[in-house]
C-alpha cells in the first residue's frame with residue numbers, strides 16, 4: 345500500500361491558520377492595527393467599507409519595511425519581533441507569532457505599500473490568496489499602508505457566514521475601542537463608507553475614554569492607582585450607581601494589550617460587593633503592568649488570554665486597589681442592598697421535587713378578537729370571562745413552552761381540598777410573591793415575572809397587528825450613546841416606534857426620547873432605555889429569537905414592575921387576571937417559572 349501522508353502546501357496551511365486568527369473583518373483590523381502599533385506609529389487611520397467585507401485599509405506612519413521584509417512578512421512564522429524561544433518570555437510587542445500577514449494573505453486580496461525612513465523609494469506588493477502577483481518600487485509616504493479587499497473571496501463558506509455590514513462594523517468598533525484605549529498616545533481615525541466615525545487626537549487616558557464613550561461617562565469615573573512589586577495597577581473604575589446590567593465597558597489591559605480575564609473580573613466584582621445594585625456590572629478600564637517574564641501570552645492565536653504566574657496575588661491586589669479607590673471617593677455608602685428581599689421561599693428543600701402546575705387555558709379566548717388592550721390590562725368585560733382563572737389550573741395540563749420541561753411534568757396532586765374555599769384573596773409575600781388559594785393547593789406567583797409575561801405578549805401583539813402601544817409623552821430626554829449602541833438603535837428604531845417609543849433626532853450618536861410605552865414602571869427614561877438596550881444586546885446570541893421577539897422580551901424586562909413594590913388587592917387581582925389571559929402564563933419571557941403550586945398533599949406531608 346502506498347504511503348498516504350504528505351505535507352500540505354503553504355497556501356493550505358495558511359488558510360487553516362487563518363481559520364483561527366481571522367474570523368471576520370474585525371480580526372483583520374485588529375491584526376493590522378496591532379502591527380502598526382508595534383511599528384512605532386504615532387498616527388493610524390483605518391478605512392472600512394461595507395462592514396470591512398469589501399475593503400479594510402490601515403495607514404500608519406510607523407517604521408515601514410524594506411523590500412525584502414515586505415516580501416518576507418507574508419511567510420508563515422515570519423516575524424521581526426522574536427528570535428528564539430526564550431524571547432517568548434520578554435514580549436513587549438503585540439505580535440510575535442508571525443501568522444497574521446500570512447493568514448490574511450491566504451484569504452484576501454492585499455496591496456501593501458511601505459517605505460522606511462532613509463529610503464527614497466518604497467515598495468508595492470500585491471498578493472491574493474497567498475500568491476504574489478507583483479512587487480515594484482513606488483514613491484510613497486514613510487510608513488505602511490495595507491489595503492485588504494474582499495475578505496474570504498476564495499472561501500465562500502466563510503464569506504457567507506459573515507453578518508450584516510452593520511454587525512460587522514460593530515465588531516470593528518469593538519476592536520477599535522480596545523486598541524484605542526490601550527494607546528491613548530497614538531492618534532486614531534476610523535472611517536466607514538466615507539464617513540468618519542472616530543477621530544481621536546493623542547491625549548491622556550481619561551480624555552480618550554471620554555472621546556470614545558461620550559462626555560456622560562466623565563462623572564461616572566474614579567481613578568485607581570496602586571504600585572506593588574508584582575504589578576502596577578492603574579486606570580479608572582465606574583461608580584456603582586452607574587453599573588449596568590450587561591457587559592459593555594469592562595476592559596483589562598496588560599502591558600498595553602487588551603485581555604479577557606474572567607478571574608480578575610471576579611476580583612473587581614468582589615471589591616464592589618454589596619454596593620452594586622443587584623445583577624449589575626460596573627464599568628472599568630484597568631491597566632496592569634507586569635514583568636513580561638511573569639506572564640504567558642501564547643495561549644491562543646488571538647492573544648487575548650494571558651496566564652499570570654502570580655494570579656492569586658494579583659487578584660488580591662486588584663480587590664484591595666479597587667476597594668481603596670471606591671473608599672477614597674466615599675463610594676462605599678452605609679446602605680446595604682441586601683437588607684430586603686433575601687428570602688428563601690418557596691420553602692421546598694433543595695432536592696424536593698417541584699410540581700410543575702398543570703394548567704389548561706381557555707381555548708375560546710382569543711386576544712385578538714376584541715379591541716386591542718393597550719395598557720397590559722384587560723377591560724371589564726374580559727375580566728368577567730377571566731374571573732374563573734382558577735379553573736385554568738385543573739388537571740388538563742398547560743401547554744408549556746419548553747418541551748424539555750413538558751416531559752418532566754409530574755402527576756398533579758390529586759387530593760381534593762374541597763373545604764379550602766377559593767376566593768379573591770391575595771396575599772403579597774416579601775413584596776415579591778402573590779399567594780392565593782386554588783383547588784389543588786396554594787398558588788404562588790412571582791410578581792415581576794408575571795408582569796414580564798403580560799407585557800411581553802402585549803408587545804408581541806402590537807407587532808403582529810402593527811398597532812402601536814399607547815404612548816406617554818414626556819419632557820424630551822436627550823441620550824448620548826456610543827457608536828455601537830447608536831447603530832443598534834438605528835436598526836430597530838421602527839420597531840421601537842411600534843411598541844410606543846417616540847425617538848427622534850438621530851444626530852451624531854445622540855437621540856431624543858419624547859415618548860415611551862405607557863405601561864412601564866420605570867420613572868427614569870434613561871434607566872428604562874439602558875436596561876432595555878442592554879437586555880437587547882445580551883439576547884444577540886440567541887439565534888432562535890428574531891429581532892422583534894428580542895425587543896419584546898427586553899422591553900418587558902425593562903418595564904416590568906420590580907420586586908419590592910407593594911401591591912394593593914386590586915392590583916394583584918388585575919395582575920393575576922391578566923397573567924391568565926396570556927397564552928403562556930406558566931413561564932416568563934426568559935423561560936423562568938412564573939407560577940408554582942404547593943399541592944395539598946405536599947402540605948399534608950409537611951404537617952405529618
Ligand code: ADP
Pocket residue numbers: 375379380383404406407408409417418422423424425438439440441442443444445446488
Ligand atoms: P507578527 O506581528 O506576529 O510579527 P505579522 O504576520 O503580523 O506577525 O507581521 C509580520 C512582520 O511584518 C512583523 O513582524 C513586522 O516586521 C512586519 N510588519 C507587519 N506590519 C507592519 C507595519 N505596519 N509596519 C512595519 N512592519 C510591519
Ligand code: MG
Pocket residue numbers: 375378379438439440442444445
Ligand atoms: Mg502582527
